[in-house]
Amino acid sequence: MMREKRIEAMGQYILKKHTVSMKELAQTFSISQNTLRRDLGILLEDARFKKVYGGVTVNEENTLVDFSERHQRTITEKKQIGQCAAHLIVPNDLIFIDSGTTTAEMAPYLPQDFHFTLITNSLQLLNAAARLQNINLIIVGNHFNYRTQSFTGTETDALFQNYNISKAFMSATALSISNGVTNSDLEEFKIKSAVMNKAQVNTLQKNILLLDHTKFGKTALLTYAKVQQFDSIIYTKKMPQKYLDFFKEHQVNLIPARA
Template sequence: MKLMRIQEMEEYILKHGATSLDELCEVFNVSKNTVRRDINKLAEKGVIKKVYGGVTSAEKSVLVPFENRTIQHQDEKIKIARYASRFIEDHDLVFIDSGTTTKSMLETLDPDKNVTVLTNSLDIINAASSMKNIDLIIIGNNYKRKTRSFVGIDDPSTLNKYNINKAFMSATGTTITHGLTNSDLLEYEVKKKISEKANEVYLLADHSKFGKSTLLTYAPFDRLHSIVTSQQLDEEYTKYCQEHQIDIHLA
């Protein structure tokens, strides 16, 4: 599948830092013309840079392991997650996304609130399992260690049966033009379906995520109800949010 190949090619380039066109042809068993078309797609997204005879990863798009991403901007992410928990109300059915920014959301949730939590995040599952007033629904067929998340749904339409009040989403990068983006095809399928289904979509993202985009857009920027972030956004984002009634909350 072309989209899967491009995603795998992106991960390969970001993992190795640099590679030749010939190496990509050999690894992915495709022609040089096919490789050129694929890397053109990645170059348009700003994921890689083309150099003579090959490609290099763009510095801003280096694929960082989950453990290291947890450390990056850690204090900001914890504050964002804890701030966002105030939007969960009694008897809500909420989706909490996987990711290093959303993982702390349940730490400060009022334990007396009766809430149904739908999630594919191992960290959220572990936290919710010890909270007696939370009904926990787990989605995803396969565990992905790199992101500590469950991915893949045999029939994405099964998510239609859930009346999701609020979805608390993470993103690898976000721009007004490309919306909310990530790089994993299986995670993308879950994120896209949830973002379409939820009544309100909240983006939890520290300041480093804005102005960047990756391979897959799972929701347009104007789908957002609110943004919870760590620093004042650039004027471009502030103006757009005002025009589209998107609330901005600084944790």
């Protein structure tokens, strides 16, 4: 089993069992204690987990819950961010919008008075775009994930090689200066990484991060981008000064969303 998949499977196992001993993890995943310690060094960067004596347990305050419950958290803030992001779409854009509770709030505000192309793996965006005749809709993924309300499981690298995205609207589980922009789901990570990697060869692609205030200063399991890979960040509430300084230093444009 590849290390990334093993660590994700280990995380899902701990979430299911809630508290697991080091011995049980080593036996379940057929790895040595040294390998387990290295894996846990990465896994424990995810705020959903914490070390306890002799094992690992779930950090209840940071556990990723189903989309419907996460969607209701800071909903007013997410609506403001989603509306602001949708206003950045212009005629003939080829945009990507990934799945997430904040990017989902772009759905009610998708432009209806000019033509553009939308690539997405978000069920909410698909449902909204399917009702609009002005949108050329391209769907990513062939497997539906109820927990994230998204589609995954396709050859993402090959797909994004064929399209020159003008704007990529991205979400994240967490953001920190040390660990960058992170996500908790491996299949979502693959899609996010493919989109961000395409920007390295398509210099016209603008990467835009949608982030509510609860995501700052936290880390999830998988880093899919460095903060400085984004051209802009849309936010609402006052941002900690160290982040303002970091974004200014790396020339990341900050877009405050207003009510």
